[in-house]
Amino acid sequence: MSIFSNLSLNILNTAILFLNKACEVEYLNQSAEQLLGYSCRQIKGENLFSLIRADFDQNTLHQFYQQRQSGFIEEAQIRSAAGLVSSNIMISRIELEQESYLLLEFQSSEHHANIRKDMELQQQNRVSNHLIRNLAHEIKNPLGGIKGAAQLMERKLPSDFSNQYTQIIINEADRLSDLVGRLLLPAEPEEKQSVNAHLLIEKALEITLLQHQSPIKIIKNYDPSLPELLLSPGQIQQSLLNLIKNAAEAIEGESIDRAGEIQLKTRILHQHTIGKVQHKQVIRIDVIDNGVGIPDTLLKDIFFPTISGKNSSGLGLSIAQSLVQRHGGIIEVESKPRHTCFSLYLPLEYNND
Missing domain, CATH: 3.30.565.10 (Histidine kinase-like ATPase, C-terminal domain)
Structure with missing residues (x-):
């Protein structure tokens, strides 16, 4: 069993590809097989660029290998046996059992766009919560005053005077107070x-x-x-x-x-x-x-x-x-x-x- 098999990489949704110094394929997981249209057994030992056409070349990968740096290629266009795909690629040099390899992690551009969209929605929600809670606090105190004034007015009015309008004020103040209470829900479920x-x-x-x-x-x-x-x-x-x-x-x-x-x-x-x-x-x-x-x-x-x-x-x-x-x-x-x-x-x- 190879050192790569021990890493349990096939359970990952991310496409993973390992290359040696010569940019020859050492291993790819099942997600990478689906992305590139080749099985690991088919292309092990083959030069990556003899299998695919991409808008980056072997010299780009050599630079990452020599400089021991991690890098990111955004929206790389790759044509393989599976067709043309657009992918973001994270490139890292790693050491496994005293051997050096280039690790390529492929994520579809759509996947990264969805992550950015979700993060924007999460930030938007934090801003919204802050605005709603501040607004609710500003409303809560005047509501108590409005209801109290209506109740006082009701007691001061003559007994033969209809309390219909003061009841409307009190009921609406209660309704708004309940709404404000729901807006100030606790942060935890x-x-x-x-x-x-x-x-x-x-x-x-x-x-x-x-x-x-x-x-x-x-x-x-x-x-x-x-x-x-x-x-x-x-x-x-x-x-x-x-x-x-x-x-x-x-x-x-x-x-x-x-x-x-x-x-x-x-x-x-x-x-x-x-x-x-x-x-x-x-x-x-x-x-x-x-x-x-x-x-x-x-x-x-x-x-x-x-x-x-x-x-x-x-x-x-x-x-x-x-x-x-x-x-x-x-x-x-x-x-x-x-x-x-x-x-x-x-x-x-x-x-x-």
């Missing part, structure tokens, strides 16, 4: 439970349909093999509710010849990266609508609390993103006319009890 994700989706869908009178066509594309999730059910159901309500609002007022449609889809992903963290298994929940779509000018900042739809306060999507990120997950969005998809990703955790 509530107690986790083992939950079927489809039950949470169904509950959120039921609430949404009760609140919307317009007919909505619902398409369910569930993965029946989905395992239970260990999570805070109230928080994730709230996130799903916000996403489904957002989809329902997006299709309100659709023309008679085209019914508003929401598709709910679940899948399990393997070796999926959220931000910079790679997870063995991730649950993906898609909420798709056939509304007019989100304008490009709003799409990048859609999770900021100040961005609102036609009937929303602008807080729903921001709160949904915040609750999901507390679980190590993320919500991503893609939109074009007649197809907007919010994808909720949650790392799969197991209950070991």
Whole structure:
């Protein structure tokens, strides 16, 4: 058994290639075999550049080898037996059993773009949380004063005077106070439970349909093999509710010849990266609508609390993103006319009890 076999590299989603000083292939893992279209047995001992055409050459790799430096080639274009691929390549010189090798780690450009997008969403969520919490604190104190003044006014009014208007003030102050309390949720999730994700989706869908009178066509594309999730059910159901309500609002007022449609889809992903963290298994929940779509000018900042739809306060999507990120997950969005998809990703955790 070779020294490379002992490294358990075949379990990695990253394509790994080892070269010797002469740029001859010593080893490639299964992900690299799929990327390049060759098996390790086929090309072991072959010069890499006799097998592929790339926009970097052997001299580039020799420089890394001689200078003992690590480097990065961004969006390298590589033509191999598998066709033309665009990949980011991390190059390092490493020592194994007193021998020196060049280690090439290939990641698709799309993979790195997704990591950057997730990191931007995570940063956006931190800014949103800071803004929402500051706003909530600013609102909380005046609300107490408004309610107290209304209660005092009610006691001072003549007995034959209707208290209808003071009750409206008190009730609305209570409602806003409850909203502020929810905006000041603790940073950590509530107690986790083992939950079927489809039950949470169904509950959120039921609430949404009760609140919307317009007919909505619902398409369910569930993965029946989905395992239970260990999570805070109230928080994730709230996130799903916000996403489904957002989809329902997006299709309100659709023309008679085209019914508003929401598709709910679940899948399990393997070796999926959220931000910079790679997870063995991730649950993906898609909420798709056939509304007019989100304008490009709003799409990048859609999770900021100040961005609102036609009937929303602008807080729903921001709160949904915040609750999901507390679980190590993320919500991503893609939109074009007649197809907007919010994808909720949650790392799969197991209950070991």
